[in-house]
Each structure stands twice: as C-alpha cells, then as structure tokens.
Amino acid sequence: MIDVHDLTKRYRRTLAVDGVGFRCTPGTITGFLGPNGAGKSTTLRMLVGLTPPTSGSATVGGRRYRDLPNPGRTIGVMLDASAQHAGRTGRETLRLAASVLGVPAARADAMLERVGLGAAAAQRVGAYSLGMRQRLGIAQALLGDPSVLVLDEPANGLDPEGIRWMRGLLQEFAAGGGTVLLSSHLLSEVEATVDRLVAIRGGRVVAQGALTELLAGSGVVVRGLDPAGLRAALLSAGLTPTSRPDGALHVDADAAAVGRAAAASGQVLLELRDTERGLENWFFARTTHPSQENAA
Template sequence: MIDVNDLTKRYRDTVAVDGVSFTCAPGTVTGLLGPNGAGKSTTLRMLLGLVHPTSGTATVGGVPYDRIGSPARVVGAMLDASALHPGRTCRETLRVTAGLLDLPSGVADTALERVGLSGAARRRVGRLSLGMRQRLGIAHALLGDPSVLVLDEPVNGLDPDGMRWMRGLLREFASGGGTVLLSSHLLGEVGAVADRVVAMREGRVVGCGPVAELASGAGGLEDWFLARTGGHVVGGGAA
C-alpha cells in the first residue's frame, strides 16, 4: 500500500506540490496523470526519499521509504533510465546492483530475459536506444523482486510494441498482488493500463477515480481530464 497524505513541497516562493493526497492499493495500477510541470515527478521523489517534503507524509506499507530495511527489495523504482552508467554493459549494470542487494549474479540474466534484453546483455548502456534504456531501467527496478513499483514516464521512447509489452508486464505484476504507481503525460496510455487515475495540475490533485468509471461517463476519460485541467490537453499513447 502506498499512502500519500497532504504532501507539500515549497522551493522558496514556488509551491511545486500542494497538499497532494492519494492511496495505491495492492493488486492495482495507479496512474499519476498530468502535463509537464504538474508536480508528478516531485511527488514520486518525495515518496522515494529523494526530496524532503515541506509538510505531509508519503509511506509504503505505513513506513517512510528511508526507514524501510533493504528498500530496493520492497520498492522497485525507475525515475530516469538515462542515469544508468553509460560505460557499463547491461549485464554489468544489473550485476553491480545485485551485489549491493546481496543477490546472486544470475538474477541479472533473469531480469534481462524478462524485459527482452537477453540479446543486448553485452551492449554498453550508452549505445542503447531510449526504448532499450527504458527496458533496462525496468529490469533494474525488478531486480530485488519488490512488491511495489514506482515508475516515472515508463513508456518514453517505446514503440507501439514496447508499449503493449509494458502494459502486459505491469498488469501481470499487479495481478500477482503488486502495487504499481506510474506517472505519465499520456492520457491514452494511462487509460489503457491503470485501474485508477490521479490527475494533477500545477502541483495539486484536481481529480481522481477508477478509470472504468471515469471512461464510461459522457465524453469519456479525456473530457473528464480536460474539465479538471482547464483545457490542458494530454496526448494519447495507447497502441
């Protein structure tokens, strides 16, 4: 369970996140949806202990991230796939992390196979396409066999086949009892994979609810979102 309660982040005179609250239950995918600058990434970074909130709380299983023992075995995160060391191979990248988590080195090849990168195991990260780096980032997030996934714009750089693969992986993870929180500016992609959506604009939550319920209303999910964001159109992405 992810529980975000009245989370706020101020940078001097700028309020990046303003009183954000939502929950993500086990067995579900929750989409944090909004245009660029809505506060999605800052919210995820506070959840993961990378940014200290001005006020409010964010917990996983009732515990702040920085107090979880072996957090990578509980929460798998991908915030920026381009941050992986460009000089290491895909296999080396995962084996380094496996060693830090006290996992057998063989889990690296298992993770690469799971994301369809077995054939790129010896390729250096710096030579990967954006879509392949996204897949490697997902492999990195899954390495510790976590029960929670937190992903920032996970479909960036993926072609339509990659998007379908990503949706299948996330649905499979949730079906096994996992909790998924992903951010995206792609309305269609969130609608295709998420059980619930939390819409943000200018640092605030402007609406939330079950995707199936919102999509069944007049005008569907798009009209619901546009009505709450003052005409801020968010692109599609479902394929």
C-alpha cells in the same frame, strides 16, 4: 501499499506540491496524471526519498522510504531511464545493482531476459536506444522482487510492440498482488493499462478514483456564437464550464441543464453534445489551468 497524506513541498516562494493525498492498494495500477509543471515528478521524488517534503508524509507499506531496511526489495523505482552509466554493459549494470540489493547475480541475467535484453546484455548502455534503456530501467526496478513499482514515463521511447509488452508486464505484476504507480503523458496507453487515476494540477489533486467511475459521467461539450456570453450564462445558472483545447466548453452536467441555461440568457448554441468518454477529454476538462479558461 502506497499512502500519500497531505504531502507538501515549498521552494522558497514557490509551492510545488500542495497537500497531495492518495492511496495505491495492492493489485492495482494507478495512473498519476497532470500537465508539465503540475508537481508529479516532485511528488514521486518525495515518495522515494530523493526530495524531502516540507510537510506531510509518503509511505510504502506503512514506512517512509528512508526507513526501509533495503528499499529496493520493497519498492522498485524508475524515474529516469537515462540515468545509467553509459560505459557499463547492461549485464554489469544489473549485476552491480544485484550486489547492492543482496540478490544473486543470476537474477540480473534473468531480468535481462525478462525485459528482452538478453541478446544485448554485453553491449554498453551508451549504445542502447532510448527504448532499450527503458527496458533496462524496468529490469532494474524489478531486480529486488519488490511488491511496489513507481515508474515515471515508462513507455517513453518504446515502440508499439514494446508498449504492449510493458502493459502486459505491469498487469501481470498487479494481478500477482503488486502495487503500481506510474506517471505518463501517453493518455491512450494509460487508459489501456491502469485501473485507477490520480490527476494533479497546480500542485493539487483535482480528481482521483477508479478509471471506470471517473470516465462514466463525463458531461457535455457546448459551443456558442458568443463564447464569453455563454460562459457567463452557465456560471449564473450554477454550472462550471471549463475550456477545452478546441475552444469549446466542457460542463459536468446533462444537456438539458446546459440548454436551459443558454436559452434563459438568449445564447445561440452552435454545438451541444455528450462528451466522448475517453481519458483524453476527461484529462483536459480537469487539468486546464484557470488562466487558460479565463482567456477563452
């Protein structure tokens, strides 16, 4: 169980994370999404004790990371797969970690096999590809047989076969009662892997819930001959349009309400359709920055 409550981090005049709160329960995989600079990495670092929060709390199994007697036996963490000693072999890396965690050295070899690095165990990490380092990082996160995994961009550098393997591994982990929190920019892979979402923008959570529920009612896409006039018409009707990367507007309403608002103001529509019910469109509709919206 991961429980984040009103978590805040301020760096002098910069508010990096502003009152973030969410919960990840056993048996679930939660995708933690947001554009660059949204506060995802800072939130994860506070969760695993690398960055002290200004206020709020983040606990794993009801305890702060620093209060866990042997953290790696409760929570497996991979925030940067490249943060491995390049001069050590894969086997040396995991056996050293096993010694720190107090688990048998044989488990290091078992984890190397599990992530597909058995044949490369004697190679130095500096010779590993990015995808191999990702696999090594996942092996290290699993080494202590934790009940919780926190992974930042776990699919980065993996080929299609590797991504499919990782998806299966995480789903198997959750099916066994484990809790997974992962951050990724690969939205198609997130959609195929997770069952819950937390979206963050500007340091604040803007949406969270079950994947199926969040993607179920995704509104409409509308485009007009006069974009500024259409936006004003929608706002005056009590609707909230957000800008999409393609220049159209997304509105969390049905087509009839949007059409009536446009007609009442004499706006000529060039496009009005239901939003594709995919994660990419949902993500952009909720994480586009207000300054980008106003510029449209």
